[in-house]
Amino acid sequence: MDINFDKADELLSNFKNMDITDNSFAPVAEDIDSILSPERLEKIKKDGDLVHARLLEGNDNRISFDRFLPTSELLKSIQDQLTVNCIQSGFFWYPYGGYCGWHTNINSERERIYLVWAQDEGKSFFRYQNPDTKEIVTSWDKKGWQLKRFTISKEKALWHCVGSKTNR
Numbered sequence: 001m002d003i004n005f006d007k008a009d010e011l012l013s014n015f016k017n018m019d020i021t022d023n024s025f026a027p028v029a030e031d032i033d034s035i036l037s038p039e040r041l042e043k044i045k046k047d048g049d050l051v052h053a054r055l056l057e058g059n060d061n062r063i064s065f066d067r068f069l070p071t072s073e074l075l076k077s078i079q080d081q082l083t084v085n086c087i088q089s090g091f092f093w094y095p096y097g098g099y100c101g102w103h104t105n106i107n108s109e110r111e112r113i114y115l116v117w118a119q120d121e122g123k124s125f126f127r128y129q130n131p132d133t134k135e136i137v138t139s140w141d142k143k144g145w146q147l148k149r150f151t152i153s154k155e156k157a158l159w160h161c162v163g164s165k166t167n168r
Contacts, residue, residue: 032099032163035059036127038136041102041159049157050103059101062162065091094124094164104157114148116141116168124164131156141168 034040035058044050044059053060092100105112118124118141126148127138139148152158162168 032097032165035099035101036161036163038129041129041136041161044102045159049106051105051107053101053103053161055103056101059103060099062098062100063093063095065093094162094168096165096167098164098168100162102159102161104159105152106154106157109153111149111151115145116148117145118143118164119167123166124162124168126160126162128158128160131158 044056050056050059094100114126116124116126121143122140124141125138126141127136128150129136150158150160
């Protein structure tokens with residue numbers, strides 16, 4: 001399905017004109033490739049479920065914006081095009097070295113749609129472990145806008161993470 005991202009482009013242009021400075025972003029000494037690796041996932045899983053990445057120290061360094069920023073026109077546009085009801089649950093910036101580590105979100109069962117903009121092709125990704133095959137799948141971002149769509153359920157926990165070596 002082709003999605004019209006006009007409203008998203010308007011929102012993005014507003015942010016490009018803002019002076020975005022946030023002292024909370026601190027790249028870590030450890031490379032994001034090891035933080036978001038299958039080996040790290042297995043270590044985290046030994047302690048049981050991890051509902052939110054931020055609950056584990058060193059597992060999330062993305063910059064969070066107020067999720068209630070003026071995005072209502074964008075949300076309505078996406079809802080109309082996908083013919084689904086949506087709620088906005090987050091609004092994040094991943095600068096170079098930004099990541100959200102392995103977690104499941106199983107406290108919030110539903111279909112999830114991530115609206116993603118990436119400055120560069122193939123330098124940021126959404127990664128997950130297939131709950132049936134246990135295969136690690138990396139969905140590399142294209143340049144520009146795209147949707148990432150998946151389902152969260154308690155029966156089949158979807159361990160997932162996000163990493164970026166560009167503005168995302």
